[in-house]
Amino acid sequence: MxxxxxxxxxxxxxxxxxxxxxxxxxxxxxxxxxxxxxxxxxxxxxxxxxxxxxxxxxxxxxxxxxxxxxxxxxxxxxxxxxxxxxxRDAAAIAVVDSNLHREHILPSEKAFAYRMKLEAMSRQGHRSDLTSDQVGRKLETAEIIAQQSDDSKSQVRRYIRLTYLIPEFLEKMDNNEIALSVGVELSFLDEQSQREVLEQCEMNDCTPSYSQAWRMHKADRESALTKATIQTIMSEQKANQRETMKVPISRLREVLPQGLDAKKTEDFIIKACDYYRKYLIRQRNRDER
Structure with a gap:
């Protein structure tokens, strides 16, 4: 510059x-x-x-x-x-490069940042193929972006795939409700199919596992993905989703420290509940004296 x-x-x-x-x-x-x-x-x-x-x-x-x-x-x-x-293109690349190394960056931010940089570099004459549905294809532009970031070439492409998700699934990605690998598989479904998956998530109070997302993607590739197929796959009960409690993320944001990943968030909530349980026991003991 x-x-x-x-x-x-x-x-x-x-x-x-x-x-x-x-x-x-x-x-x-x-x-x-x-x-x-x-x-x-x-x-x-x-x-x-x-x-x-x-x-x-x-x-x-x-x-x-x-x-x-x-x-x-x-x-x-x-x-x-x-x-x-x-x-404009040189500025777009500079915008991405100046923000990618922030301490806190959301998956959706990184996804659209990589895509913006890829498109700008493409217009500058670098070889790229945004229409490719093959994750990890050897692309000159993706390799350059990977060399200038902390992600591999394949990971850069996976993040770019997330830009094809509907906003609701992007939000779930940002809230650590679904894994990046799940988001990548869902991104290959068209908008209508994604919304049918989202409807099943809300009806069954769940999120897709990688296996479920992969099978829906496979069915879509084989032109066999129907609403009934989605319902059948998404109605499966997963062991890690039995006897769960759902708390809106908006409520948790008000009380949780910033910067926690999913594991640290779970640990914080468990410790907070245990502390409050002990507080109630002490309070009850005092009242009974």
Whole structure:
């Protein structure tokens, strides 16, 4: 990237725009509140990276979407930024590269980030095949992306497959309700079939296992996937889903620490319940005295 301004310049926030179509979520959560407080007391310590938007006096953010959001929340009118003259595709690649190594990144964010980078590199002349349904095919572009990330070439392709999931299954991926391998198999089903699977998930209070997802994908490849087939496969009772209790993830987010994976989340809930059980016993013992 060639920096057209060697030093940061102050740019009014009203002249800044988020990078169009970027897949990274900017949330008003505890981390954002901490960032807002930091900016209010210390200012923005790391300049944003932006590019001029063609034929306007506006700029598109390449790196620093969270800092920009926090600055606006903090009531700051101008932010420091480094200006780089990049075309749309080069900027898209830079947006992905500047965000992929964040500490917390959702599967859906990584999926659409890899796809955005793959498409941008394809337009730049790299060989790619987004229509391929073969996971792990040797693609020059996927190999380059893999070399620049922590994922293998096959894993890059698997993440890109997730972009073909309906939003509800993407959300389940982000909430650790289904595994990446399950999401990949479901992604090969068309939207109607995916919605029929989702309907069965809601009716049976379950999520597909890898075996179930693989069998539905296999039936689809053989043109044998029907609503009845989906119902039969999804109505199977799995041992790990007997005698379960369902709690909305929105309620758990209010009380769980951030950054926990599925195993740590389960451990935290069990320990919290055990602590509360002991508290109730102590309370009852005091009342009986």
């Amino acid at each position: 060639k920096n057209t301004m060697k030093k940061p310049v102050a740019i009014p926030v009203k002249k800044l725009r988020p990078f169009a179509g970027h897949p990274f979520k900017v949330k008003d959560d505890d981390e954002m509140n901490t960032l807002i407080e930091s900016i209010q007391t210390q200012g923005i310590l790391s300049p944003l990276i932006v590019r001029p938007i063609e034929d306007t006096d506006k700029y598109e953010v390449i790196s620093g979407h969270r800092r920009l959001h926090a600055a606006i929340k903090a009531g700051i009118a101008e932010v420091p930024a480094l200006i780089y003259a990049l075309d």
